[in-house]
Amino acid sequence: MKKTTLSPKISTFPMPVAVVSVGTGEEANLITLGYVGKVCADPPIVVISMRPSRHSYQLIEKHGEFVINYPTIDQLKAADYCGTRSGRDVNKWKELNLTKEEATIVRVPMIKDFPWNMECKVINKIELGTHICYFGEVIATHSDPEYVKTNSLDPKQFNFPTYIAGNYLEIKSGILGKHGFSEE
Numbered sequence: 001m002k003k004t005t006l007s008p009k010i011s012t013f014p015m016p017v018a019v020v021s022v023g024t025g026e027e028a029n030l031i032t033l034g035y036v037g038k039v040c041a042d043p044p045i046v047v048i049s050m051r052p053s054r055h056s057y058q059l060i061e062k063h064g065e066f067v068i069n070y071p072t073i074d075q076l077k078a079a080d081y082c083g084t085r086s087g088r089d090v091n092k093w094k095e096l097n098l099t100k101e102e103a104t105i106v107r108v109p110m111i112k113d114f115p116w117n118m119e120c121k122v123i124n125k126i127e128l129g130t131h132i133c134y135f136g137e138v139i140a141t142h143s144d145p146e147y148v149k150t151n152s153l154d155p156k157q158f159n160f161p162t163y164i165a166g167n168y169l170e171i172k173s174g175i176l177g178k179h180g181f182s183e184e
């Protein structure tokens with residue numbers, strides 16, 4: 001197979017479009033992040049990476065907590081807004097008419113209007129280069145019941161946007177097989 005050699009900086013797979021809440025009370029802010037992923041099953045740990053130049057960086061440093069909120073494809077414009085304006089200049093909650101919902105454990109508010117919210121506590125961080133990587137333990141997950149089947153995300157209902165190479169991408173439901181199907 002003939003191959004083209006590419007920059008090691010290229011991203012291969014789509015990333016999530018996560019709108020992350022940081023800070024509390026009137027200071028609470030929203031930032032869109034693509035660098036988000038699950039890295040441990042038990043305890044459930046996710047990582048998020050943020051540039052220190054972001055307004056949100058001060059707030060995650062101050063409180064050590066964050067909430068990952070996933071928008072639907074219909075809510076993508078709000079997610080793009082949160083990723084192109086700074087909380088230094090605008091109140092993104094007010095501008096987008098989003099409602100703060102009290103979280104069950106962390107003090108950072110969740111976005112009531114988004115169907116999937118994960119409360120996280122920072123347990124570690126690594127300064128990698130351009131970005132600071134925060135490890136967060138997920139201590140509570142909340143979902144619109146429409147997305148849930150047998151206590152898990154129903155892949156047939158998945159309609160969250162993803163992000164690759166500067167573009168938003170829809171994942172069309174097309175289940176290829178169940179884990180372990182090669183053993184059958």
Ligand SMILES: Cc1cc2nc3c(=O)[nH]c(=O)nc-3n(C[C@H](O)[C@H](O)[C@H](O)COP(=O)(O)O)c2cc1C
Pocket residue numbers: 017029030031032033034035036049050051053054055056057079080082083084085086087088131163
């Ligand atoms: C789709 C998308 C993904 C982004 N991913 C990240 C990311 O992973 N890390 C980061 O530091 N900034 C990321 N950004 C940029 C921030 O969201 C953006 O700079 C934002 O305006 C910062 O807001 P703040 O200053 O209120 O914290 C992303 C933006 C978009 C639109």
